[in-house]
Amino acid sequence: MMKKITIVASMSIVLLTTACKTKDLKMKEDRKEFISNKKEVVYQVFTRLFGNTNTTNKPWGTIEENGVGKFNDFTDLALKEIKDLGVTYIWYTGVPHHALIRDYSAIGISNDDPEVVKGRAGSPYAVKDYYNVNPDLAVDPANRLAEFEALIARTHQAGLKLIIDIVPNHIARKYEGMNNPNGVRDFGADDDVTVESKRDNNFYYIPNTQFEIPDTDAPLNGEKNPLVDGSFKEFPAKWTGNGSRRAKPDRNDWYETVKVNYGIRPDGSKDFPELPAHFDKKSAQEHFDFWKDKDVPDSWKKFRDIALYWTDKGVDGFRYDMAEMVPYEFWSYMNAAIKVKNPSAFLLAEVYNPDEYRNYIRLGKMDYLYDKVETYDKLKDVIRGHSLPDGLSDIQHRMVDIEHHMLHFLDNHDEQRLASPEFAGTPEKGKPLMxxxxxxxxxxxxxxxxxxxxxxxxxxxxxxxxxxxSIFDYVGVPAHQRWMNNGKFDGGQLSESEKSLREFYKRLLNFSLNSTALMGAFQELQSVNRDSSWGYDPGIYAFCRWSTTEKLIVVTNFSWLTTSTFELKIPSSIIRKWNLVDGTYELTDQLYQESKLTLNVTHGEGRIHVVIAPSESFIYKL
Known part of the structure; x- marks a missing residue:
């Protein structure tokens, strides 16, 4: 069992640590072919919540009670403020039309059964129609697609790019393609439902068995609804989205969804062509050419066509939900088709198995994967007092060949909020993590x-x-609403500490966009300082980043109790790489500017006198 370690400076603390690896983790010059010349910053918005100004927040509240945001709330001013924060991409989460509890039958949309919908507003990952968008998000639901197309145009006019979700592993139990292009057959329309599995079936079946709703809490918190009758018509029953093969899923299963069949047989074997050896080194064009004359499962074609449909509308990329539950051969097929049409498409995947990272990047042609299991989990452990930060260096070492592809985050729709008591506890404690x-x-x-x-x-x-x-309810987001200030987007209702926090993010993100060093080399400073620099407390983490034109020293203090004072050693290996001679060099912090220090180089080694307060960070530029 891991013991909790409180990060404080105290001579009474016994540190049980292992020596950090001293390997130089610098980026190799020959990796430049896949590294862009600047950082990208993604701003994820839950589209339904972003523009909602209603502060009622009644549990299980309706749209009328709690409000909802619209596409039109992303005004030119809102988009400008997002871009000025230091953002290059917006991820509009929850755009495709998903199952929800609201009557849109007047515009030809069928009502969804609350017994197979999570919440009132519904999960964005139970998509009901991939060729249209969530009617809740439109001022005129009948004109919802045109309203989203206008948002695409506004986003581009603001100098931003955008991505939306594609959820390939599962779709809503009641999928209805009411807006399919000519020639597009609906999911399951041609399935042989007498068998559990067949290559070109879109779903897996439990033949001759009726689906049963799971034993859950009362739908809609017990509110009366004509469709709540203890049953949902689905015969034969389909496998559930998370892979459950029971006709009556468990309450913890993804019971609102059904799993899509990609030609993986129930025993796990593959019923489709596999990629030849060494295709991990092939380009997207070569992957595209490989699949051109291959016979592939029907579900592959359906999702490829969906992705290309949105690409044609100007969407700049996609975030793929639970991508590791879909074979990487399919990703090779679909992503290659996207890249041939739009070589700069931004393709981000939710993958949590480190053993499969390289397959999804190199064979699946993903640009980026979530760095959840490594960097995110480590930082969360550090700030909660369960770990020292030194292991961050080991993570960089293990993933040096793919680190550019591992998107970093501390907050998203699936995770506990960074400022929540369950995570960092306060926004200020989240600063060094950020x-x-x-x-x-x-x-x-x-x-x-x-x-x-x-x-x-x-x-x-x-x-x-x-x-x-919440991604399931109509709700307001209080701190965000204070920044939004009833559509002024000027932070007029924020407290002084909230304003200061946003300015911190703005400085940090904009610096990252323009720093050449952050696209260059890395070397940790833990191993040379941890045991030999007096005052280098347990919560300190430091490293160097550099390019030919910029040299940085980053120092962070994860402690929320202790101001640390120490002499930071810069080893001779760094001094040589930076071509520094003995003497003094001025360092200026890029976060606050007024903080200046001196790097003293003597006999080929450097020292910096550092005083760093709790939860404080510096990015010193030579």
């Missing part, structure tokens, strides 16, 4: 709307509970 997450590698950085003003998700929204901003 500095390290943003500056330790060449990977893109992602923040979740409201993170930059300290949103803690304290509300109990109904189906969704506190610590995570």
């Amino acid at each position: 500095v390290v997450s943003t500056t330790i590698s060449t990977s893109p950085t992602m923040i979740y709307f409201g993170q930059e003003v300290g949103e803690s998700a304290a509300e109990n929204a109904g189906f969704g509970t506190h610590s995570r901003t």
